[in-house]
Amino acid sequence: RALGQYARAVDAEALSKQQYDFVIAGGGVAGLTVADRLSENPKVSVLVIEYGPFDQKEDSVLVPGAYFPVPYLWLPFSSTPQTALGGTVYSVPCGRVVGGGSAVNAMFFHRSSAEDYDAWDALGAKGWNWNSLFPYFKKSETFNRPDATYAKERNITWDDSVHGFSGPVRASYAPYDYPGSANFYNGARSLGIRATKDPNAGDATGIFRLQRSVDPKTNTRSFARVNHYDRIIASRPNYHILPNTAVGKVTFRGTTAVGVEFVNRTSGVTGNITAKREVILAAGAVHTPQILQLSGIGSASYLKGLGIKSVVDLPGVGWNLQDHLVQKVNYNYTNNHFPNGGSLQANATYAAEQRALYDANQPSAYDLTATTGNLIIQLPLKDFTSDAQSIISLAKSQNPASLYPKAPASVIKGYKAQRELIIKNINDAAIGDISWNTGPETSLYMTRPLSRGSVLINTTSILADPLVDFGAITDPTDLEMLYAIYIKNRQLMATPDLSVLGPSETSPAAGVTDKAQILARLKATLQPSNAHECCTAKMGKREDGGVVDSDNTVYGTTRLSVVDASIWPYVVGGGPQASVYAGGEKAADTIKRRHGL
Numbered sequence: 001r002a003l004g005q006y007a008r009a010v011d012a013e014a015l016s017k018q019q020y021d022f023v024i025a026g027g028g029v030a031g032l033t034v035a036d037r038l039s040e041n042p043k044v045s046v047l048v049i050e051y052g053p054f055d056q057k058e059d060s061v062l063v064p065g066a067y068f069p070v071p072y073l074w075l076p077f078s079s080t081p082q083t084a085l086g087g088t089v090y091s092v093p094c095g096r097v098v099g100g101g102s103a104v105n106a107m108f109f110h111r112s113s114a115e116d117y118d119a120w121d122a123l124g125a126k127g128w129n130w131n132s133l134f135p136y137f138k139k140s141e142t143f144n145r146p147d148a149t150y151a152k153e154r155n156i157t158w159d160d161s162v163h164g165f166s167g168p169v170r171a172s173y174a175p176y177d178y179p180g181s182a183n184f185y186n187g188a189r190s191l192g193i194r195a196t197k198d199p200n201a202g203d204a205t206g207i208f209r210l211q212r213s214v215d216p217k218t219n220t221r222s223f224a225r226v227n228h229y230d231r232i233i234a235s236r237p238n239y240h241i242l243p244n245t246a247v248g249k250v251t252f253r254g255t256t257a258v259g260v261e262f263v264n265r266t267s268g269v270t271g272n273i274t275a276k277r278e279v280i281l282a283a284g285a286v287h288t289p290q291i292l293q294l295s296g297i298g299s300a301s302y303l304k305g306l307g308i309k310s311v312v313d314l315p316g317v318g319w320n321l322q323d324h325l326v327q328k329v330n331y332n333y334t335n336n337h338f339p340n341g342g343s344l345q346a347n348a349t350y351a352a353e354q355r356a357l358y359d360a361n362q363p364s365a366y367d368l369t370a371t372t373g374n375l376i377i378q379l380p381l382k383d384f385t386s387d388a389q390s391i392i393s394l395a396k397s398q399n400p401a402s403l404y405p406k407a408p409a410s411v412i413k414g415y416k417a418q419r420e421l422i423i424k425n426i427n428d429a430a431i432g433d434i435s436w437n438t439g440p441e442t443s444l445y446m447t448r449p450l451s452r453g454s455v456l457i458n459t460t461s462i463l464a465d466p467l468v469d470f471g472a473i474t475d476p477t478d479l480e481m482l483y484a485i486y487i488k489n490r491q492l493m494a495t496p497d498l499s500v501l502g503p504s505e506t507s508p509a510a511g512v513t514d515k516a517q518i519l520a521r522l523k524a525t526l527q528p529s530n531a532h533e534c535c536t537a538k539m540g541k542r543e544d545g546g547v548v549d550s551d552n553t554v555y556g557t558t559r560l561s562v563v564d565a566s567i568w569p570y571v572v573g574g575g576p577q578a579s580v581y582a583g584g585e586k587a588a589d590t591i592k593r594r595h596g597l
């Protein structure tokens, strides 16, 4: 049988006889963005090989308010014991499904501050800066304005000039809001926190309304499977996806990538497929470095220990892992509004009513994700604490080589350069967030880590998880920044607008005021990952631990590129997906140009 639209019906033998112009490993945000753009040309054939299945349009995928439990995660998957956290292991959250992280994420969809992208360029990702990414942010989205009356009532503001109106990702604001949002907004304003007109304009600090990747016509998730595959596939016989299949390694002629080896996860059947023009890695920041190492691209001496023949000695592969720290803070409220962000879980009658409204396409609590409220506060360090200078001094006093003892020398060199820029921008770009779901849970995020981790293989099987070391809070500055965010949240909860609701903290440090004790509680309860893993095949100079050049090509190879969140020099503040979509759009243009398409 010839390859069908979904390529699901094809057995490995038939597939092995096919050749594609481009073979893409990983059908997540970046992979499907690039596949869509390349296959716009009917003469270009594209195969995406995706480890996970197609989703079955479950509520937990499509309905924002039915988000929990999060489906299609890579489970069970644990990190290595975290040395600065008493040897505890933590889960490594990533999506494993067509659509990748966008099929399972909390749908925050927003850009970071211009300083973050400009820092990438300064660190050697030449041409990757705010100005060059800006048109791609616009290209990636169809922005939907909220209803005018609702927007006025709820202080929703935006700037049309920074948005796109014809791109694949549907971006919108929730049409429903809990009354507690007003308390949060007014409390933040009373602390002097600026109301940001639109965080997507290059300054993502202040308090603002969360834009989400949700289609406002259907009130369902707008994710890469829908916006970069379902939307177009009927007219693209040249675009195929092979699900439930792992890319095991890239195959080479010399240092030229010529295809991939794959294994079907359920049948175990293996095969090879030829890529006539290019192999594109888009397996996410945890798995792209795994594929590279299994293919002989990484530290030659390390790979030799596993019996893997080196193709290119590239010690930066797998290093520079970054993520955002998460700290949940829970409260009891004696006088909270009803309904609030906890009501769907706590009150079955209310949940049934809201579900009926949602099904009738009326504004409903099901239009919100179960994780968040509608508002978020993102601030630079100086706006979280008056103690910013001593935190900066602490950061400067660290010795990067001893913080990251096993990292190759080139990686340390790049790490030092990153630290200098991060410290320089620390009082301008956001370092963390406060998000209250208007119910029992507040989420704090420390988004400007100075600690670094790694993803290294320790077997030669693609079906075994790589070793993921988040390196969480190995630089003690990160814990101090988290503490600053935590204290700011306490100040916020003490403002008249929020204290009127009668909050009393139940965890992580109920009643504790001593700093050392609070730090101990934070260490015991923080999560090293917000599923925002990135930066493990960094774009930048090779001598600084770089893995890909500014055109996404893996150093020392031809016809092999990386397009996902692995390529970032350092993590953006806020949610990463909008930046991955934009980076995918930019990479697709680069690849087209390279092949004269």
Ligand SMILES: Cc1cc2nc3c(=O)[nH]c(=O)nc-3n(C[C@H](O)[C@H](O)[C@H](O)COP(=O)(O)OP(=O)(O)OC[C@H]3O[C@@H](n4cnc5c(N)ncnc54)[C@H](O)[C@@H]3O)c2cc1C
Residues within 6 Å of the ligand: 025, 026, 027, 028, 029, 030, 031, 049, 050, 051, 052, 070, 093, 094, 095, 096, 097, 098, 099, 100, 101, 102, 104, 105, 106, 107, 108, 109, 110, 245, 246, 247, 248, 282, 283, 284, 285, 287, 288, 291, 462, 530, 531, 532, 533, 564, 565, 566, 574, 575, 576, 577, 578, 580
């Ligand atoms: C639970 C969760 C919540 C999140 N919430 C938000 C949010 O609210 N806002 C936000 O901006 N970001 C959020 N993120 C992060 C965001 O989704 C990711 O940053 C983004 O998906 C990364 O895109 P990517 O293309 O780099 O990788 P992914 O989208 O993860 O895609 C990688 C794909 O490659 C596949 N793959 C892996 N190994 C192989 C292999 N060997 N062969 C073939 N395929 C392979 C994976 O199955 C996956 O589908 C969240 C992520 C998760 C998991």
